[in-house]
Amino acid sequence: MSLYITSLNSGSNANCYYIGNSKEAVLVDAGLSCRETEKRMKRSGLSLSNVQAIFVSHEHADHITGISVLSKKYQIPVFLTSVTRHNCSRPVESHLIKSFKHGKPISIGNLSVTAFTKSHDASDPHSFMVTGNGINIGIITDIGYACKQVIRYFSKCHAAFLEANYCEEMLANGSYPPHLKKRISSDEGHLSNTQALELFMNYRSKDLRLLILSHLSKNNNNPKLVEKIFSEQAGNTRIVVASRYKESPVFCVEPHSITGKSNLDQRQLTLF
Numbered sequence: 001m002s003l004y005i006t007s008l009n010s011g012s013n014a015n016c017y018y019i020g021n022s023k024e025a026v027l028v029d030a031g032l033s034c035r036e037t038e039k040r041m042k043r044s045g046l047s048l049s050n051v052q053a054i055f056v057s058h059e060h061a062d063h064i065t066g067i068s069v070l071s072k073k074y075q076i077p078v079f080l081t082s083v084t085r086h087n088c089s090r091p092v093e094s095h096l097i098k099s100f101k102h103g104k105p106i107s108i109g110n111l112s113v114t115a116f117t118k119s120h121d122a123s124d125p126h127s128f129m130v131t132g133n134g135i136n137i138g139i140i141t142d143i144g145y146a147c148k149q150v151i152r153y154f155s156k157c158h159a160a161f162l163e164a165n166y167c168e169e170m171l172a173n174g175s176y177p178p179h180l181k182k183r184i185s186s187d188e189g190h191l192s193n194t195q196a197l198e199l200f201m202n203y204r205s206k207d208l209r210l211l212i213l214s215h216l217s218k219n220n221n222n223p224k225l226v227e228k229i230f231s232e233q234a235g236n237t238r239i240v241v242a243s244r245y246k247e248s249p250v251f252c253v254e255p256h257s258i259t260g261k262s263n264l265d266q267r268q269l270t271l272f
Helices: 032-041 067-074 084-085 149-152 168-173 178-185 195-204 225-229
Strands: 005-007 016-020 026-027 052-055 106-108 110-116 126-132 134-140 159-163 210-214 238-241 251-252 269-271
Touching: 005 032, 005 134, 005 159, 005 210, 016 134, 026 126, 032 052, 032 067, 052 067, 052 106, 052 110, 110 149, 126 149, 134 149, 149 195, 159 195, 168 178, 195 225, 210 225, 225 238
Parallel strands: 026 052, 134 159, 159 210, 210 238
Antiparallel strands: 005 016, 005 251, 016 026, 106 110, 110 126, 126 134, 251 269
16 A cells, blocks of 8 residues: 655744555644645645544644644544643643654554654654555654664655755854854754765665655755755655645655565656
8 A cells, every 4th residue: 555745844934744545644743724734735635534643743833833723623633742742832622632652653544653752952852653554754853963763763764754954054154143053053953964964875774765855944054955965865765855835746655565565666656
């Protein structure tokens, strides 16, 4: 069974990622408004009726803005840790609140979602691996550095959303105040282009066929620059840069065979 993935939006203004099969899907984060989420999914040919869960990575506004209305309107369970819930500024109906723990897979129909800890300046931040029919999709953004958990899960990915937040030179020479520059570049901030590229070059699986570079800074990065430096090292991996203004194409990732082993080739990585 194929998996369909898209970034509905990626950046400090809003983050929302869709991963699903033909029957069920999950959203990782819901930083867009409910109305904007509906618009973008409709344009992409995706249905919110398939969304069976929202997984919240952490409590920052660009990851949770839409969870109250979206979860209530469509009665979608929201998975988050108790610490994140305590620090979350958007209320969720109590019967829709679910929890997850590091390293413990949660079944959503034929999908399995595993959360893992990461380094970021939030109360209890996590990234995720979504698995279906032997295909692993990583959602790895808002990380200060590539810790051992990030490396472990990224190295298993067949496709991944990976943060490439800032160009080190643009940040250093930009207009941000010193304290903000320090926060962004710290081990609890965001991943630079250089750090993301090192992770990609040193730890990617031979089966990684799609890398969606995500959460680019509006002021301290350039999509063309990111695409260029990763494309030069891409090999068999297709490089896509997620937009902070619109949804990306929907990519269909198909298993190579019914054995459950995924060996993706360029023909099997297609637009939906």
